[in-house]
Amino acid sequence: MEKRKEIPDIIVGRLPRYLRVLINLKETKVTTNSHELGLLLGYSAAQVRKDLSQFGGFGKQGTGYNIESLINNLEEILNVKVPRGIVLVGIGNLGKAILHYKGFEKHGFYIAGAFDDDPDLEGVLIGNCKVKSQKMLRSFIQENNIQIAMITTPASEAQKVAEELVASGISAILSYATTILKLPEEIRVEYSDPIISLQHMTYYLD
Numbered sequence: 001m002e003k004r005k006e007i008p009d010i011i012v013g014r015l016p017r018y019l020r021v022l023i024n025l026k027e028t029k030v031t032t033n034s035h036e037l038g039l040l041l042g043y044s045a046a047q048v049r050k051d052l053s054q055f056g057g058f059g060k061q062g063t064g065y066n067i068e069s070l071i072n073n074l075e076e077i078l079n080v081k082v083p084r085g086i087v088l089v090g091i092g093n094l095g096k097a098i099l100h101y102k103g104f105e106k107h108g109f110y111i112a113g114a115f116d117d118d119p120d121l122e123g124v125l126i127g128n129c130k131v132k133s134q135k136m137l138r139s140f141i142q143e144n145n146i147q148i149a150m151i152t153t154p155a156s157e158a159q160k161v162a163e164e165l166v167a168s169g170i171s172a173i174l175s176y177a178t179t180i181l182k183l184p185e186e187i188r189v190e191y192s193d194p195i196i197s198l199q200h201m202t203y204y205l206d
Contacts, residue, residue, distance in 0.1 A: 011051050017041055018051070019074045026067050033064030080108025085146050087170075089161050090153035091116040091131050094176055098152065099127035109148075113140050138168040147171045155179040162189075 021040050025032055034048040041048075052058055055077055058070050075081050086104075088095055088111055095114070104110055114129040116122075121131045132140065140146070149170045151158050158177035165173060172188040175181060181189055 007054050011054055014041075014043075014051055015074055015078055018048075019071065019078065022067050022071050022074070026071065029067060031064045032067055032070075037065075075108065078108075083108055083110050084148055085110055085112030085144060086148045086150055087112060087137065087141060087146050087165075088114045088129075088150045088152065089116070089134065089137065089165070090151060090157070090177075091118070091121050091126065092152060092154075095152040096126050098150065099129055101127075112144055112146055115140075137164060141165070141168040141170060149173050151175040151177050153177055 018037065018041070021037060022032070025036075025040075034045040034052075037043070037048045038045045043051075052065075052070075055073070058065055058073055072081075083105065086109055088098060091099070091114055095116070099111060099114055111127070111129055114126065114131045115134045115137050116131055117134040119133070122133050124131050141149075147170060149165045149172070151161055151165075151173060153161050155177045156179075158175060158179050159181055162173060162175070162181045162183055166183055166187055170187075172190075173181070173183075174190050174192060176192050178193055178195070180191075183189060
């Protein structure tokens with residue numbers, strides 16, 4: 001764990017991008033190199049080599065990287081060799097769309113349980129999940145040893161839900177709510193907000 005903390009987070013954040021590109025390359029190739037990976041990702045070849053060297057020597061000079069081997073190594077580093085269950089809280093339009101999404105499994109995740117406080121949604125099958133009462137959230141998390149949660153509730157409810165998740169044993173949260181969560185610093189929180197991404201892009205527009 002200490003070794004993991006020594007790796008700059010900006011490098012860790014690039015690893016899933018490498019993994020996605022490698023999975024696509026695997027369909028047509030056996031090997032790749034830092035130059036090709038850099039072109040596909042918009043990084044320099046030197047940056048690719050520097051990033052990957054943080055985790056060991058995966059390639060050979062002159063022959064590059066074996067794609068299958070590098071995928072396996074990155075999946076192990078990212079802790080997705082064994083699929084991880086996720087609880088989803090908030091079954092509005094976004095929550096329903098996530099439940100219908102079919103791409104989680106092939107990337108090492110699955111929705112283990114979906115929860116909402118609307119009694120009319122309890123028992124409704126959406127995607128492959130039957131929605132459960134939010135009252136069952138804590139027991140479900142603890143009985144199934146879940147570590148990751150997604151929050152798709154309105155912003156006004158997100159903090160309360162996040163606190164309940166942490167109290168239940170959740171260690172990592174992906175929040176789609178448009179509010180900053182105040183949680184213990186050891187809890188890993190990521191945000192997904194398309195408005196922020198759009199505003200980031202418009203800075204560069206005329």
